[in-house]
Amino acid sequence: MRYVNKKLKPSLESKFSDLARSLNKKNKIKYSLGLGEPAFNTPNSVINEAYKAMKLGFTRYSNPLGLKELIDKIKYKSKKENNIYYSGNSVIVTPGAKMALTLALKSILKRGDEVIYFSPCYPSYLPQIILANDSVKPREINLEKKDLSLNFEKLKEKINSKTKAIIINSPHNPSGRMLSFSDFKNLERILKKFPKCFLITDEIYEKLNFSNKKHISAASIRSIKNRTFTINGFSKSFSMTGWRIGYCLANQKLVKKMSLIQQHINTNVPTFTQKAAIHTFKINLKFLKKYNLNLLKNYNFISSEFKNHKNIKVLNSDGGLFCFIDISNLRLKSDKFCYKLLKQYAIAATPGLFFGNQWNNFIRISLAIDNNKFKSAIKKLKKFVNNLKS
Amino acid sequence: MRYVNKKLKPSLESKFSDLARSLNKKNKIKYSLGLGEPAFNTPNSVINEAYKAMKLGFTRYSNPLGLKELIDKIKYKSKKENNIYYSGNSVIVTPGAKMALTLALKSILKRGDEVIYFSPCYPSYLPQIILANDSVKPREINLEKKDLSLNFEKLKEKINSKTKAIIINSPHNPSGRMLSFSDFKNLERILKKFPKCFLITDEIYEKLNFSNKKHISAASIRSIKNRTFTINGFSKSFSMTGWRIGYCLANQKLVKKMSLIQQHINTNVPTFTQKAAIHTFKINLKFLKKYNLNLLKNYNFISSEFKNHKNIKVLNSDGGLFCFIDISNLRLKSDKFCYKLLKQYAIAATPGLFFGNQWNNFIRISLAIDNNKFKSAIKKLKKFVNNLKS
Numbered sequence: 147m148r149y150v151n152k153k154l155k156p157s158l159e160s161k162f163s164d165l166a167r168s169l170n171k172k173n174k175i176k177y178s179l180g181l182g183e184p185a186f187n188t189p190n191s192v193i194n195e196a197y198k199a200m201k202l203g204f205t206r207y208s209n210p211l212g213l214k215e216l217i218d219k220i221k222y223k224s225k226k227e228n229n230i231y232y233s234g235n236s237v238i239v240t241p242g243a244k245m246a247l248t249l250a251l252k253s254i255l256k257r258g259d260e261v262i263y264f265s266p267c268y269p270s271y272l273p274q275i276i277l278a279n280d281s282v283k284p285r286e287i288n289l290e291k292k293d294l295s296l297n298f299e300k301l302k303e304k305i306n307s308k309t310k311a312i313i314i315n316s317p318h319n320p321s322g323r324m325l326s327f328s329d330f331k332n333l334e335r336i337l338k339k340f341p342k343c344f345l346i347t348d349e350i351y352e353k354l355n356f357s358n359k360k361h362i363s364a365a366s367i368r369s370i371k372n373r374t375f376t377i378n379g380f381s382k383s384f385s386m387t388g389w390r391i392g393y394c395l396a397n398q399k400l401v402k403k404m405s406l407i408q409q410h411i412n413t414n415v416p417t418f419t420q421k422a423a424i425h426t427f428k429i430n431l432k433f434l435k436k437y438n439l440n441l442l443k444n445y446n447f448i449s450s451e452f453k454n455h456k457n458i459k460v461l462n463s464d465g466g467l468f469c470f471i472d473i474s475n476l477r478l479k480s481d482k483f484c485y486k487l488l489k490q491y492a493i494a495a496t497p498g499l500f501f502g503n504q505w506n507n508f509i510r511i512s513l514a515i516d517n518n519k520f521k522s523a524i525k526k527l528k529k530f531v532n533n534l535k536s
Numbered sequence: 537m538r539y540v541n542k543k544l545k546p547s548l549e550s551k552f553s554d555l556a557r558s559l560n561k562k563n564k565i566k567y568s569l570g571l572g573e574p575a576f577n578t579p580n581s582v583i584n585e586a587y588k589a590m591k592l593g594f595t596r597y598s599n600p601l602g603l604k605e606l607i608d609k610i611k612y613k614s615k616k617e618n619n620i621y622y623s624g625n626s627v628i629v630t631p632g633a634k635m636a637l638t639l640a641l642k643s644i645l646k647r648g649d650e651v652i653y654f655s656p657c658y659p660s661y662l663p664q665i666i667l668a669n670d671s672v673k674p675r676e677i678n679l680e681k682k683d684l685s686l687n688f689e690k691l692k693e694k695i696n697s698k699t700k701a702i703i704i705n706s707p708h709n710p711s712g713r714m715l716s717f718s719d720f721k722n723l724e725r726i727l728k729k730f731p732k733c734f735l736i737t738d739e740i741y742e743k744l745n746f747s748n749k750k751h752i753s754a755a756s757i758r759s760i761k762n763r764t765f766t767i768n769g770f771s772k773s774f775s776m777t778g779w780r781i782g783y784c785l786a787n788q789k790l791v792k793k794m795s796l797i798q799q800h801i802n803t804n805v806p807t808f809t810q811k812a813a814i815h816t817f818k819i820n821l822k823f824l825k826k827y828n829l830n831l832l833k834n835y836n837f838i839s840s841e842f843k844n845h846k847n848i849k850v851l852n853s854d855g856g857l858f859c860f861i862d863i864s865n866l867r868l869k870s871d872k873f874c875y876k877l878l879k880q881y882a883i884a885a886t887p888g889l890f891f892g893n894q895w896n897n898f899i900r901i902s903l904a905i906d907n908n909k910f911k912s913a914i915k916k917l918k919k920f921v922n923n924l925k926s
Contacts, residue, residue: 188595197587205578206778241631241780241802248801252667273800277642281671388596388806390631410663411638412631416778416809 162485166494176492177523181512182467183387186437189429192384192422199421210409212239213420219427224395229366230376234398238405239415243350243379243392244270250346250375250394251278253403259310260285264296266501268319288504294321294461294470298332305336311344317351320501320510321470322463324359330367337370345374353383353434356442357464365395372397383434384426391419444513444520445469451524458531467514474507476534484509491526552875556884566882567913571902572857573777576827579819582774582812589811600799602629603810609817614785619756620766624788628795629805633740633769633782634660640736640765640784641668643793649700650675654686656891658709678894684711684851684860688722695726701734707741710891710900711860712853714749720757727760735764743773743824746832747854755785762787773824774816781809834903834910835859841914848921857904864897866924874899881916
């Protein structure tokens with residue numbers, strides 16, 4: 147890979163990260179506001195289902211698309227909840243949502259293509275584009291600093307006949323912003339002029355929604371449905387991050403191409419893991435309502451703590467696990483801010499720098515911890531900020 | 537991917553495969569001689585270890601290299617059994633040996649490079665090369681038809697300054713042939729002249745060895761050790777094919793590059809699966825001796841059945857799960873041979889055609905079935921052959 151050495155950096159290379167790692171090893175981080183996984187454990191019934199399947203011999207090679215029963219459940223869910231329906235083999239089960247993105251990119255990208263993504267974003271998007279095809283030109287568009295919204299004028303400027311794909315993400319990491327109906331209307335209008343451009347929509351945080359907004363799936367829009375890859379999974383909703391199971395929903399022609407790639411690099415997702423995933427559809431989702439309420443409590447708390455604060459602006463968050471905070475009124479850049487915060491208060495937050503230089507005036511806070519612990523951490527954070535010179 | 541549509545075909549597209557699939561669905565294949573996985577189940581203690589780990593919370597994100605305990609065990613095993621030792625982080629645990637190969641290829645390949653592989657081979661090698669970098673030129677060398685040995689004169693002709701990697705496999709799929717000490721001496725001599733060429737050695741069948749030959753690891757040869765990627769896993773030895781866990785052993789600089797790629801496309805292998813793999817090192821390997829004895833019995837039976845047969849020549853097999861059979865004296869090509877065999881006797885074998893047009897006079901037979909069942913199948917195979925016009 148041409149870019150492997152030059153462009154693919156580990157996501158956490160800084161003085162802050164060194165300190166975080168070293169404190170973490172010594173168990174000395176008191177408040178971890180950097181986590182990207184739910185605080186609860188994988189439900190016991192899911193674990194038991196996997197065990198049962200292992201004992202029944204679901205430990206062998208299987209087909210690259212996934213077990214029929216799981217695919218049917220995903221199709222049913224997507225039709226009912228997301229208003230997405232394709233006929234035929236329109237689902238591929240993948241070892242994680244990351245791999246679903248990799249397969250989607252690899253199935254369409256050719257030399258000379260361009261891919262548009264929005265910054266800040268999940269740090270693996272850019273490396274994944276490069277890894278899928280190192281002859282492709284990644285094109286970054288910055289979200290608006292005031293509210294992390296998508297600026298469609300910028301998109302109109304950047305999109306062209308070489309644009310093979312646009313990657314979107316809602317609820318958004320790192321900001322928690324959800325795309326609205328009018329966002330999708332704008333997107334649809336632009337895509338109409340570029341019929342060969344695919345849309346890849348990362349909806350992994352779908353079920354973590356603590357706003358009153360309805361989650362909208364891009365593929366529910368008829369005019370773009372057949373060129374949309376919908377990426378989702380079980381990691382965030384059922385705390386199965388380490389199980390590595392996700393999926394992609396798309397037109398069956400696209401799924402066939404992905405399946406062809408999957409069979410050569412992954413074979414299949416372990417069938418006992420798929421059996422566990424099938425079980426998640428039987429789980430009463432009340433626990434998620436409760437969990438979202440906890441996320442909301444944390445978000446409300448940090449928002450009210452810094453309401454009208456002269457140096458800290460908590461941006462709006464609708465879902466996902468995070469909120470994004472503007473610290474541009476402070477003299478400290480995000481990496482130094484987080485370094486000092488960690489050193490002085492043993493609180494780990496994620497520097498905006500990790501999302502690119504242009505985000506060095508922001509920090510990302512995870513909402514995925516216990517309410518009382520979160521409150522103590524935020525109070526300390528406030529104390530820390532108020533003691534800083536602005 | 538430029539080649540996805542043109543070159544990446546599903547491995548089983550033929551009239552034979554259609555029949556095989558349809559009979560398989562109806563449970564009408566009596567003798568499956570096509571299997572690439574051991575007949576025994578994953579040991580119970582391995583399953584229980586995975587369950588224990590899940591319940592203990594080993595269901596979360598982890599580091600892309602793998603759990604330290606597993607890496608230490610692999611390093612110890614490789615030093616003791618394979619005479620391979622590197623300092624530092626020289627092991628990466630991957631979701632299957634296929635992914636280990638993908639990461640190895642991706643970590644080194646650049647535009648303009650060439651990769652040499654030998655035919656017949658595991659059908660995913662060529663697609664994997666193309667998927668790793670579609671600007672790379674794959675260069676195929678045919679093994680010798682008489683015994684599937686490696687012709688070093690041909691290698692000398694094909695290797696050049698653009699050759700970035702050579703892929704070898706011992707014990708070999710589909711022939712079961714193991715590379716000898718003199719093979720490695722020849723290889724070493726050639727590689728000396730091309731210091732920038734890497735060696736990727738697929739040793740997944742290492743423990744399935746029913747010959748008197750010692751398995752030799754390429755990385756035990758000092759002069760090529762630091763440019764060798766050794767690929768291995770738990771699938772074949774412990775019947776964990778569907779678990780998707782393998783590993784690659786290499787110089788720590790190479791492993792670092794692989795890890796950088798893995799973190800962006802796979803995150804990590806499920807830690808409960810890694811815990812299960814750790815447990816395999818505690819298992820008494822007597823069961824494997826017994827299993828290899830069964831493979832040998834099957835191999836000896838088919839060899840003696842067709843000894844001095846005018847139309848069938850069973851090639852020598854030392855290990856792995858297969859033997860390769862020369863049917864060139866018959867009028868039937870492999871796909872038609874297998875089609876008729878399946879139709880008339882409900883016996884599924886793998887047509888040599890699947891390994892390329894040049895192998896259409898061969899068929900592959902899996903040794904991985906119960907001895908008595910194998911005997912019946914081979915007797916029927918003999919009857920089938922003797923009834924054919926030659």
